[in-house]
Amino acid sequence: MNSLNSVFIPTHKSVTLFDAPESRRILLDRIDRMPGLRNVRVLYFDGAQIVELRSNPPACMEKYKTVIIRQVRDTREATKIQHPQTSKQDDGRFFSELSSAGLSCGAAVLSWIVIIGSSAAIPVSGGTSTAITVLAYGAATASSLQCGNSVFRLVNETDTGNPELNRWLDSQEWYTHTLTALDAISVAGGVASAGAMLKSVLQLKRVGTGFKEALKGLSRQERKRLTEEIIRANNPGISNRMLKSLVAVGKYPKRFKNIEISNSLRLKLKDAIGASLSFAGSATAGIIRDPQRIPNFVIGIVEEFDVY
Amino acid sequence: MQVDNLRALTDSIKAGEKVVLFPPGMFSLIALVLLLVINSILITTSFINIFLSETDLQQQAILQFSSLGISFLLVIFPNLMVLSGKKKFSILSYYYAWLLLIFAVFILVLGFSGLLVLNKIAVILIISLIVSLICIFIYRSAAYMLVREFFYLLKNPEAGE
Numbered sequence: 001m002n003s004l005n006s007v008f009i010p011t012h013k014s015v016t017l018f019d020a021p022e023s024r025r026i027l028l029d030r031i032d033r034m035p036g037l038r039n040v041r042v043l044y045f046d047g048a049q050i051v052e053l054r055s056n057p058p059a060c061m062e063k064y065k066t067v068i069i070r071q072v073r074d075t076r077e078a079t080k081i082q083h084p085q086t087s088k089q090d091d092g093r094f095f096s097e098l099s100s101a102g103l104s105c106g107a108a109v110l111s112w113i114v115i116i117g118s119s120a121a122i123p124v125s126g127g128t129s130t131a132i133t134v135l136a137y138g139a140a141t142a143s144s145l146q147c148g149n150s151v152f153r154l155v156n157e158t159d160t161g162n163p164e165l166n167r168w169l170d171s172q173e174w175y176t177h178t179l180t181a182l183d184a185i186s187v188a189g190g191v192a193s194a195g196a197m198l199k200s201v202l203q204l205k206r207v208g209t210g211f212k213e214a215l216k217g218l219s220r221q222e223r224k225r226l227t228e229e230i231i232r233a234n235n236p237g238i239s240n241r242m243l244k245s246l247v248a249v250g251k252y253p254k255r256f257k258n259i260e261i262s263n264s265l266r267l268k269l270k271d272a273i274g275a276s277l278s279f280a281g282s283a284t285a286g287i288i289r290d291p292q293r294i295p296n297f298v299i300g301i302v303e304e305f306d307v308y
Numbered sequence: 309m310q311v312d313n314l315r316a317l318t319d320s321i322k323a324g325e326k327v328v329l330f331p332p333g334m335f336s337l338i339a340l341v342l343l344l345v346i347n348s349i350l351i352t353t354s355f356i357n358i359f360l361s362e363t364d365l366q367q368q369a370i371l372q373f374s375s376l377g378i379s380f381l382l383v384i385f386p387n388l389m390v391l392s393g394k395k396k397f398s399i400l401s402y403y404y405a406w407l408l409l410i411f412a413v414f415i416l417v418l419g420f421s422g423l424l425v426l427n428k429i430a431v432i433l434i435i436s437l438i439v440s441l442i443c444i445f446i447y448r449s450a451a452y453m454l455v456r457e458f459f460y461l462l463k464n465p466e467a468g469e
Binding site for chain 1: 330331334337338341342345346348349350352353356357361364365366368369372373375376379380384388391428429431432455
């Protein structure tokens with residue numbers, strides 16, 4: 001127990017879930033009601049530091065006992081602590097981190113493909129594409145950083161890394177908030193691109209054609225109507241006369257070429273795939289999967305004994 | 309692809325005659341960015357394991373996040389600038405790749421000469437060394453030069469004339 005004495009920190013710092021006097025009183029009352037655990041020492045361990053909730057009783061006891069309450073992220077970690085031999089064979093965490101890294105890095109690759117490709121698709125989608133590109137810049141940056149973070153976590157789960165660093169990071173609010181922010185940025189990029197895709201589908205509906213047909217190619221008349229729809233979408237409230245004059249001065253073409261339309265739609269499809277990967281990454285390890293981050297606990301009892 | 313062909317391609321894109329969905333050499337840029345970000349993490353992990361294994365988890369976590377910040381400044385931001393037509397920013401990624409390579413070699417040499425105890429971390433350092441070499445190769449490849457020139461010609465109005 002000397003090793004525990006050397007690392008515990010004073011209780012005045014607000015670090016445990018039992019800092020409120022009422023919740024601490026209820027906890028200690030419950031422990032006291034258990035046979036053989038009256039007035040025992042109680043420690044709280046959050047994965048990184050130990051806090052003493054109640055010290056040893058002043059009266060001499062035959063044997064000193066300590067109740068240790070440890071906060072864990074999930075039931076898998078609890079099983080690992082309870083049954084270390086069996087959980088050693090379980091590489092669940094490693095494979096979870098591996099799949100998370102694969103999804104994050106896959107989403108990052110697609111985000112970069114979208115931002116590089118969207119730069120060349122500006123003639124068709126006009127201002128919309130530029131706005132989406134700005135959002136995609138943020139999403140690509142966020143997903144690249146998420147990819148880096150996933151790789152770091154993956155390395156930590158291997159023999160060369162330090163798995164405790166992952167547990168500690170998970171217990172830190174600033175870390176979860178940063179990841180949530182990165183998640184939100186990459187999901188926002190995905191939502192924006194999905195919105196742009198929806199807008200394209202609606203524009204195609206208005207000219208009486210489907211997404212699949214548009215990818216194959218449209219007739220001259222359909223392309224002309226679609227071009228007019230795109231000009232109207234980029235210039236809300238524009239009159240017919242103004243529209244014709246914009247085409248006449250060459251600001252917009254009379255009709256977009258088939259290749260331009262199908263390529264712009266393909267880009268939006270890629271974007272949608274990127275968005276779905278961002279969602280999948282978030283659902284595997286981010287805010288969609290774990291919005292509440294409800295704590296789990298493992299409770300252990302340590303009893304001192306003398307050896308002669 | 310020759311420069312004249314590239315210029316003709318960017319001119320036709322500017323004129324709205326063509327849409328290029330996959331610009332030439334784009335995958336080299338993506339590979340360079342992601343490999344350098346991953347490599348930063350590998351080097352940071354090695355650094356933590358060798359020099360900071362005795363420090364507390366908080367310091368290790370701060371170092372991890374600072375490595376992501378450095379990755380953003382020296383890898384992601386310069387390559388976003390390349391996409392905006394400012395090709396000179398790409399040199400930052402090149403220097404960064406060299407820095408990571410030199411660091412990995414330095415630590416490995418110290419480890420193999422017995423001055424440092426590397427154990428299993430040597431594997432990560434060797435992977436990092438290989439990734440750094442790949443990054444330098446990508447930077448010097450024709451594909452990366454092509455994508456850099458493509459966006460330079462596309463985004464600068466005077467460049468194509």
